[in-house]
Amino acid sequence: MVMRSKLNIRFAFHPFSRKQLQVLFWWQVPEYQDKFAIICDGSVRAGKTVVMSLSYVRWAMMQFNGRNFGMAGKTIGSLRRNVIRDLKRILISEHYHVKDNQSENMLTVSKNGHTNYFFLFGGTNEASQDLVQGITLAGFFFDEVALMPESFVAQATSRLSVEGSKAWFNCNPDSPYHWFKLQWIDELTKKKAIRIHFLMKDNPSLSKETLERYDSMYSGVFYRRYILGEWAMADGLVYDNFDREKMVVDIPKDTVWEKHWISIDYGTQNATVFKLWSLFKGTWYNNAEYYYSGREAGRQKTDEQYIDDLEDFFFDNRLERRDVQLIVDPSAASFKKALRNRGFAVVNANNNVLDGVRFMMTQMNQGKMKWTEASQHTIKEFGSYMWDKKAADRGEDAVVKEHDHCMDADRYFAMKVLYTKKRKNIKLRKEGI
Template identity: 70%
Template sequence: MKTRSKFEFTPFSRKQLQVLSWWANPDTQDCEAIICDGSVRAGKTVVMSLSFVIWSMINFNGQQFGMAGKTIGSFRRNVLRPLRNMLESEGYAIHDSRSDNMLTISKNGHTNYYYIFGGKDEASQDLVQGVTLAGFFFDEAALMPQSFVNQATARCSVDGSKFWFNCNPEGPYHWFKLEWIDQLERHKAIRIHFMMEDNPSLTQSTIDRYNRMYSGVFYKRFIMGLWVLADGVVYDNFDPDTMVVDPPRDAVWEENWIGIDYGTQNATTYKLWSLFKGIWYNRGEYYYSGRETGKQKTDEQYVDDLEDFYFDNGLTRSDTTLIVDPSAASFKRSLKNRGFKVVNANNDVLTGIRFMMTQMNAGIMKWTPVSVHTIKEFNSYIWDEKAAEHGIDAVVKEHDHCMDADRYFAMKRLYKKKKKHVRLIKEGF
């Protein structure tokens, strides 16, 4: 039988030690919930999940518990893998029934059962109905609907049950901020606010790198750990002095991709992105609005214009890939019928905006003087203030056609899901 190597724990910070011991501390042991919020990479998630299991195994035997992420898959990647590594290193026996999404954990004569849930939408509340639990751990609680959290907490009817929440901040009117963080006394809850500096495993260079990655509202939330509104211009990090450049002379382009935002009456735009020595340049822009011109084009006419766009920019069908919104079904058929390479765009708006801002800050995406409509949109693309007042991050669907096309490119070609569990293990908590 293969022997598992001992997990090397990084020394805990003061706040991490609070999380590990709050349920045994005479000053806080009567509290019924703990909330850990704050910046990214601050050491919240894994130390909370470890503390949750230790608490439950010491205080209960033969009971059922709940653990949830936004999806079961994200929970298994981001929480369960490092958690299992730590627990088995400390002598816990774990059986993972993937078909039932249930863990059976045993140590020192105690055995308990941990059901894994995904809280991604309103229908998720149905998953927890009917089960009796002795505690619940919510990873990224602010990404879950209130109905799921309400149903899950209602299932914890065993005497001594406690709730565990962690999250990164959203807007100040988000339901979790209003119902839990702003009402700690009513819920008999304690709150521990984390910053990256509370994670002793992070070097200063790593902290500096994360500081450079985010801008605007995302910097305030993910770095400063603040619950703030998304308002004003979306891409407030756009600097034309450094981000609009002349394309390199005599460049031999290594790759070509075109992000396409297709509209019937709204504008249709083609955004050509080409790679040279590690930097992507938007060296071609097509923009046509049927609403502004008073004459709408057919799918075939738009494809004709794309043929001209290819010719003008020295492109071939074999060296260029088109990224198109999945909803543009008829237009995609016309493109494929003409032999163009077409892939579906990832239309996750908020993740796409956040990711594109990091690429801009890193100098990976640059625009050129041909990006005329794009530069105008950077100054006109704004957050929806009315939606923000209801706790929802949304953009105003105006002046967004070039913005969408560029986001499609960034998310399809540049975005890669990071293996968070590997970084957690390497960098500690």
């Protein structure tokens, strides 16, 4: 399939897969004429998002004129990055006229005498439902619906009062007790919905090397969800990919460290942890660890006493303040202030637990983070850091807040130093439409 935009840029795509073609034309199939919704779920990079948004706009433009439509992502920013940017270029290539009013977050799309209006929303939290109240819509597209609150989706679908209106959902799997799984996927007949389940093999544009790379990125529950496409429960050990034989190593001989960071998890009665991370030939090694628990020791230390210990930690590891930054939980306000007063360079940690766990597991699998025998408390925590079963039974992913101080410090390091937001190429990617 070849597309040419007004900028005379050619886009070459692999042929659509059978499932992609199903998505593109499902609403034209006679047996689905009475269906209200389509759900596309499954593994990452399976080629469902953009083809689904293209099908949504084609349906809207062929069935309606002068109507309002909704499109939502977790945030408007993520919707624009993940869907709208590529969708606009495809539509222009297909000779649609597209006007993007960014101040009002509205696309005006015209073709063959039809003009419709697509309003963009963010389903961020419970308050998001207020954004869609009062509007009458002929269709709604939900990108990553499993990340949205139930109240927002319920309010948005209730606005579909135009005759012939339909809802479009896509997502990666979550817990089997997630509200969307229970209320929509498990109730297809009741909801008058069809479901098309995607795996990466359903995206013919992915090379063998790309498939192998993604297969190596995830472990545990995230592997089951993002690679196998299963609605799987988060239970057992959080870092079940931790392999002591491979991930706990001796320091390379004749090591000349290229860079250092220290990540800190600060506690009052709970433990305070300093973790020294040092770079050598593309791998970060945790080669020193400080751990003190006021609860276990029976005596709590003050901020100044902890900073005295940090001074010793720098001296013992031959570190210079000017060369090392500290990554600290943003909630530890008083401690950060005391650190800065003593001349330390402090940056805030990213404390998103689930994103951090998922990302750190990927770094572990790819050999970018390793530990040493100095990481004794960390090694113990790898064997006792658990998913919260009670939360899982409610359809939520959460960790048990026990035996997590070294785990938190390591996650802070991974998200601050190794995590970089991938900039999506403005051109349409060849790895899946």
